[in-house]
Every structure is written in structure tokens, then in C-alpha cells.
Amino acid sequence: MTTATSSPTDQSDEHGLEPDPAEEHKAQQKADARALKDLMKPVAGQLAIGRILAVISGILAVFPYVALVHIGDVLLDAYNTGTAVDRDEVERWIRILVITFALRLFVYLIALLVTHFADVKLGHVIQLRLVRRFARVPLAWFTSTNSGRVRKGLQDDIGTIHQLIAHQPVDGTMAIVMPLALMVYSFVIDWRLGLLAIATLPLYVGAMSLSMRGMGGKTAEMDQRLSTVSARMVEFVTGIAVVKAFGRVGRSHRNYQDAADEFYDFYSEWVKPLIRVSALGMSFLAVPLILVINIGIGSILVHNGIVSTADVLATSLIALLIPYALETLMHSMWSQQIAGASALRLVDLANTPILPSADETVPHELRSHEVTFDHVSYSYGTGPDAILAVDDVSFTLPEGTVTALIGPSGSGKSTIATLLARFDDPRSGTISIGGVPIAHLPDLYSRVGFVLQDAQLLNISIRDNISLGRPHATDDEVRRAAGAARILDEIESLPHGFDTVYGADSGLSGGQAQRIAIARAVLVDAPILILDEATALTDPESEHQIQQALSTLAHGRTVLVIAHRPEVIKGVDQIIVVNDGHVTAIGKHEELQDNPDYARLWKLTGAAKRVQK
Template identity: 35%
Template sequence: MTAPVVIPPSPLGNRALYLRLLGYVRPYRRAFGLALLGMALTALTEPLFPALMKPLLDKGFMPDAKSDLYLIPLALIGIFIVRGILTYSSSYAMAWVTNRLIMDLRRQMFARLLSLPTRYYDDQSSGVLISRVTYGVTDFTSAATTVLTSMVRDTLTVAGLLGYMLYYNWQLTLIALSVGPLIVAVVRRFGKRLRKATRRGYNAMAQISHILEETLGAHKVVKVFGGQRYEAARFEEVSNEFRVAAMREAMAASATSPLTQVASATALAVIIYVALLHSMENNITVGGFVAFMTAMLMLLAPVKRLTEMNAPLQRGLTSAENVFALLDQLPEADEGPRQLPAGRSHALRFERVGFSYEGAPRAALQDIDLDIPAGQTVALVGPSGSGKTTLAALLPRFYNVTDGRILIDGLDVQEMTLTSLRAAISLVSQEVVLFNDTVAANIAYGDAATASEEEIIAAARAANAWEFISQMPQGLQTIVGENGVKLSGGQRQRIAIARAFLKNAPILILDEATSALDSESERQIQAALENLIQGRTTLVIAHRLSTIEHADRIVVMDRGRIVEQGRHGELLARGGLYSHLHSLQFERAAEGGDCVEG
């Protein structure tokens, strides 16, 4: 079972959390203020309707009614026309602010995701991160805008109606206000339960997103190995967890409304009884009683909405915790003031480099001392888990060394800006990454996006990819599908190699760049790579030893240490680990099996 994804409680209190949340509204304070003003004016028109009831009933139906009473229905129409204009204007302004907030937050979250260190992605599920950026922002902005404006509008409505009621009959109004403390107690009581249930629901939804992303991405493995029942049970478990959390949230939210309504109805019953006593003493007219009752009945709706705001408010605050947890992550350290000179080959040096993954039982790399002169090709070989890929990942600072240092032309990589460092490095990984875009966009990616079509074609030719690209229906403009699903493994690999050709960086990292090719394509690509590495400093992670026999130096690693160095013939003559790996692969090849990792 996948480890649960837990959203921790925020170290900030509700007030501080909400104030921080409202800070995102500040750039749009004018539109937000206009929306609030429109809602405030709408709320202030509420007492006008019950105020019209008294003269209408007390004078409009009397035999001596005045002829100007037609003004009352006209005033009623005018009130609702004004309310309609104000409601439309405020709703439009609030929708504009809300959608701007959603866009801004998603842009900030995506920008933060792009700047986070590789360690963060090692510890997170992509499904959870997607859930935060997509679903989390909606509830976040709801709490910042919709909930706040509803509270402002309904609070002002309540204040206006209570003001009218106090003006007309303060004794009856005090009876109505007697339920206030009870309503506040109910809201506070169930607010904590709502927050806890909402946080549990978000954790469950994050798990649902994680399992969906994981299962859909591995659907072929699921089918071949018969994992449908296991995945269905896993999904059912987290779905039930979300259902339980949703029901607890619904229970707390649903209990608030009827309790407040019962309290309000009790106060209403007492008010009716007292009003009837007053009418017997001629202290209140029919019109006055109807006006007061109309104001009180109109009061129930905003009070009900205010009590129901607790649920979306708690959802918004929980979502805010979730969003801030991502935005507060520290980006990659990029404090180096030095620029790595571009356009030339560089010498590399690893000085007593050590590295450990967080929580790992042993160090991934220990005491790595390695000199690579400018323009040389050095191959890293060794058994699986020996640290080859980790060592290569330290060069572009995907991870930072825990011991020692890495130098380029005598300059510590920690003192370089990440932009200049990574601009000097091209990477072709064994895990080919293509985007759901055109072939041209995948080759001319990132900083190379301005490359001409001629340059893209030249890179494709150099990578032995132009032949199959030119035969595609739209050529360079053909969409390759998600991660190149419409291409064969060899075609995906060659497009990735063409991307490295086009970047033309002085430092190359080749993580078994020919691993997905057939024998004929491998020979052609190998020849192209040999041309590419001329005059460039190249680090080759080799699993198939036949591809690195002509490297300037072969570095053999085992258990995070360098155990042998030398050229191909020298290492074979020593009869050490390299000779053993070479013999093992030769035997497998002779038996017709696939080459094992070296």
C-alpha cells in the first residue's frame, strides 16, 4: 500500500492564515473593493422592503387611502432594479478577481515547482502535486473571495435589518438577538470538526490522484501482471477514506443549519406571542407587525448563509495550508555569483566527493577523486547501484555534494549560477523524456527554441533521425504524443540525441544513449556520437561495455567508490572487476541473451 500523503496542520493560526490568504487579493484591491461596495449597497437595500410593508398595510387598505399610494409599488420596482444592477456589477467584479487569483496562484505554484530541487521530487508523488495545483487553488480562492464577500454582504444585511427592527420595536429585537450566543457556540463547536474532516478529505483526495496517476502510467504492467484486482482494492480503500471524511464533513456542516434554525424558530415563536399581547393593548398595528415579521424572516436567510459559510471557509483554510506548504518550499540554492564561460571545452575535477541520499543506510558515493582533462571522454562502468548515475547527477547540481567539491576549470560548481552551469551541459538520459508536442519542438527545446528549421534538420541528420522524421505525415510538425508514445523506442532515443546535438554544449553527459537502438542504428548513432564528442568533455555512463571501448579512460565503480581506472585493454589485462563484467557480457552475448548492466 502506498504511504499516505499527509497535509500537516498549519503552524499559523486561522487569523494569520486568512490574512496571508487575503494578501493575494491586494493587487486587485480596486476591483475587489468595487465588488464589496456593490454587495454592501445591495445589503443596505434589504430593510427598504419591510419598511414599505407598514404604510402599505396600515394605509393602503383603508377607506381613506391617499391617491399617492401608487408610489409604493413603483418604489418596490425601483428597489429591485437597483439591487439587480448592483448584484450584477459586484458578481462580475468578484468573478474577475477570483479568476485572476486562480491564474496567479497556479502560475506561482508552477514556477515554484520548476525551481524546486530534485530531492523534493524524490519524496513527492506527481499525482499529489497535480492535485494541489488543480483542485487546491479553487477552494483557496473561494475562501479568499466568495466566502469573504458573502460574509460581508450577509453581515451588512443582518446589521441593516436589525437596525430597522431596533428602530421599530427594541423589545422584540432583543428577543430575536437572544439566539445569537447560541448560534456562535454552535458554529465554533462544529468548526473544529469541519477543519479536521476537511484536512482528512484532502489527504484522501491526494491519495486518489496519486493512485490514478501511478496506475494509468503503468497500465501495461498492470494488465500483463494481473494487477487489476490489487489496484482496484487500493483505489477502493482510498475512495472509502475520502467518503468517510466527506460524510464527517457533511455531518458537521449539516448539523449547524438545523440547530440555528430551531433556535431562530423558538425566538420567532416568542416574538409572535409577545407581538400578539402588544396588539391586544393597541401598542402595535397590523402593518407594523407584518413589517417587523418581514424583516425578521428576511433576517433568517442571511443568518443561515453565515452559519453555512463555516464549511467552505474551513475547506478554504485547509486548502490554503496545502497551497502554502508548496509555496513555502525552498527553491534550489542558486547563490553562486560566477558565470561559467561558454563556448569552450572544460576540465572537470571531483575532489573527495561524497554523497548520501536522505534516509539511505549507506553513502551513495565515497571519496571520489577524478580528473577529466578538457576534451576527454571518460566512461563510468560498474554493477547496478555502484553510483554511476548519482555521480553524473552531481555535475549539473541536481543534487549537491555532501562532502568534497566538484570543479570546472578550477572553479567550484557551487560558486556558479545554475543557469550558466547547466547551459554548458547536454544530457541524454536512458529514460528518454519527450513532450506531447511536435518533433521540432522536442528537438529545439528550451533555450534552443529559436533555432531555424535548417539547424533542426541538421541535428536530426546527425542523430540518424531525419530519415524516419521526413517520412512522417507532418514531418517536423508531427505530434509525438505523451512522452513520445507514437514513436518506437529507438526513434524516441534518436530525437533525444538530436536535442543534444542542437544544444551543442561543451560538456556532455551520455547515460547509455544507445540503449534503445537496434544493432544497425546503434552503429550509426555511435559514429555520430564519436563525431559529437570531438573536442568536448564527455561523461559516459555505460551499461553496454562494447560502446565505450575507445573511451580515453574507463572508470570502474563499485559500492560508491572508484576501484579501477584505465583504458579498455589495460583493464582487461588486470583481470579485475572490469574484466569480470566484460567476460559476463561476452558470455551472455554468445548465448544470445541481452546484455546485462555493466
């Protein structure tokens, strides 16, 4: 007798097999269910109350049918015996019918009211949770995160969960309890009529099971493809100006078109056979077919004296409710699947890694405002796909000096500058101010100010934009900051002055917006200043005024400036040359003449200057 054994090669092949789609789908469903449970915790009690009320409402739905049967029996007995109708009995059952129907409707509305309040509460809780999380995530995360994903989470996904919270607990429970209660009652009336009421149900369930096969995986894939289309749409809209400027379709447009076409092909291939099978299933529950079966066969039972006409009419009405209940149940199952994927995305957003908070209870005395980078490294992303942007960088910015950070595009200059502003923490090494790591400074942004290429103004008044870093600043302080930024006269010439809302027909140019951002930095009065090519996106007419404002702002501060123009580089106290994430040279202009990286950059900037002239 021989025993089969697996060779190392067989084991290797076994481990190298592609993942089982069914197992992946099950794992995805479990992850969605966990996310949904986590997300619904704040309103779990209210949803339970809504379901209990829905059960009560579903059971109450039986009593109007009981009343109808008894009223019918009283009327038929009077007709068959030729006697007067028992008005008291009829009126008693009519009162029971009206009261129970009204009570069922009232309980149902209360249940929906409870779940809708739960939906409002949950939406507020999710938004508050995300806002609080986003307030603590690294600022660099916002530039690297797909804007389509964030938009879908904050708008679409919260909206998707509405159906699950506000309607599904009540309607889904009703879709189960009410048909079951009514079918039980139909069997109580007569077991044969009960069978007639559900005669076509097995055929419908079979057809629907066939159409629903693989529905979970397809739904998840559809949701993912919609996310891709959304992200590509945002990318395309963001670059629409470039597309128009060059008069041709760009790469972003092609990406969006390809994503939309792929979604169309996928959805058409999936839905066409599903519609055919679904139509077949619905034909088994068509009203004419149900009436033919129940009334036709029921008439035979009435003719043979087995049941009464009232019994047949009541069970026929019950049979007509089953399609509606099943349709509601199917819709609830679909909502559950869609909401699960949405919940997982929201939970992922809510669990975005955050920057550790500084311990505000520990006092930190700064010896100075000297900035030190000590063997700092930083990479975008994690794992094997991480991109090393800054590698083992060390330098010092002496207090009260101006340091120019120069290098070719993509060399890591902006990354170094944003690490000083703690847009993110370095993967290794330390950045400190006066001997204290910046991660330990809770008031970092009162010590470090920055003016970036993009003015980053909000759609609020100019006064509020300037005082954003010091909300309690007086009007005189705001005016002085605007004067130091060379923008006071232009603001006061506006129809509403400092009350003008930026972006709402304010008529401000890019250079004026940049000077408002400089005024904001002046008002904060931080001892350390980061200037990231602050004049790169401004018009030549504004450039001189911005340079004057920056000179006023930089006076007496520790300044790190990213600049390319030779005249700016020559006038600084220190120049740091960066190439491919490394610091390759540090010194003054005269000391770096022989450095090949610096000479190459100086040549390029000099050539650019001649071209501008």
C-alpha cells in the same frame, strides 16, 4: 509545610508526553492563516473594496422593508377609516422600494465583479509565481516530489481558493451585515416583534455549535486524507500498465484502495452524527415554525392594538431571511478553513528551495572543457532521513575523451551524471569545468548536453522539439542535426514532415523518438555530453542506428556515458567503477581486470550478452 517538587523522572515524563491535539490544531490554524494572508496580498485592496460594497449593499437591504411597512400602513389606514388611498404617498414609497432594491442589487453585482477580477488576478499571480519558482528549483526535485502533491497544488488548491476570493468577501460580509441591519430595524418597528424574529436563533446556534465542535481539526484531517488519496491514485494510474500486464492487483493498487477505504471510514464516522445534529438545528429555523411563531404571536399583538398588520408581515419576512444568511455564513467559514490548508500547500510549493543563480556579470574564462569532481558528496533528502547516494567522489574527465561510468543498479551512477548536468548541487565538494565551478556558469546548458533513457519529447512539432535548445536555429541547421542523428528520412516521410506534432498520431517508435532527442543534442553542439543508457529502452532494430548517431554526436567531445555492454566499456578511454556511492576503481579495461568489483560487473554484463544472443 512541604513543597511539592518534580523529580527529573517527572520532568522527563512531562516532556515525553504526546503533543496536545488542540494545541497542534491551533498551530495549524495559525500557519494556514499566515499562508492565506501571504497568498492574498496581491489582491488585498480589491477584496477590501468588495467588502465595503457588500456592507453598503447589506444596509441598503433595509430600505425596501421600510417602504413595505409604510405602504402597508397607508393602505390599512385608508381601509380602517374608509377614506381613499393616498396614491401619491403609495407611489412615493413604491419608487423608494424599487430604487433601493435595484441599487442594492447593483452594488452587490459590482462587489462580486470586483472580487471575481481579484480571483482571476490572484490565480494568474499564483501560477506565474509557481512557474518562476519551478524554473529555478533543482531538476532532481521533480523526480523526488510526489506528483499528486504538485497536481493538487496547481489544479485543486487554486480552484479551492476561488470560492474564498470570488465569493466569500461579498457573500460572507453580506451574511453578517444584512441580517444585523434587518434585525435592528425589526426592533425599531417594535421590540416584541424583534424578539419574535430571532426567537428560534439561540436554539439553532446551540445545535450548530455542537455539530461544529472539532470541525477545524476534522477539516484539516479530511484535507490531508484527500491529498493521500490523490497521491495514491496518481501512483496507481502510473503503474496501471504493470497491473494489466501481470493480470493481478499490484502494491500501488492496494495502496490506493487502502487510502480510499480509510477516507470513507473517516468521513462516514465524522459526517453521520454531524448530519443528525445539523438536521435538528435546521428544524429550529424551518419556515413553518418561524411563520407560526411570528404570525401567531404577532396576530395577538395586532388584536390588542400594539402593532399593525404591516409590522408583523415585515418582521416575519425578516425572520425568514435569517436561515439563508446563517447558511451562507457557515459556508463561508467552511471555505475559509479549506482555503487555509490549500494556501499553505501553495505557499510551500512557492517556497521550494532553489538553486543559486550564477552571477552573469562576472566573466568566466574556461581553460578547457575538462571536467573535475573534487570530493563530491550528495544525499537525497535532509536530516536523519537523508539517503547518502554519492560519498566523497573524485575523478577527472579529460577533454575530448570518453569515460564509462559503470556499477550495479543503485550504486549512484545516474546521480553522478545528473550532478554534472546540475540537476542539483552537491552537499559538499565541487564540480568544475575548465577550473570553473559549474554553479558559476550561467550558460551551463550550452556547454553540457545530455541524452537520457527517456527521450523527454514535448507535444509540439518535431522541428520545435529538435530546436528546443536553440530556438532560433534555421531549418537547414535542424535538418542537418536530424541527418546526423539518422532520423532525417523518417521525419520527411511523415505526412507533415517536421511540422508533425509529437504525440498527436505521429506514429513514432521509441527508437525514433530517441534519435530526435539526439538530434536536439547535436543542434545544441555542447562540448560536454552525458549519455545515460540512451539505448536501454529502445528496440533492437533501432539500436544500431542510435549507436551510429551517438558515435557522430560524441566525436571530439568530453563524454560521460553510463553503459553496461562489454563492447562499449572496452572501447572507452577511461572506466570509472562505482559501488554504493563510492568510486572503487579508475582505469582502462586492461588495467581493471584484477579489480573484484569490475570483474563482477564484467561477468554479469557478459552473461547478459550471452542471454541476449
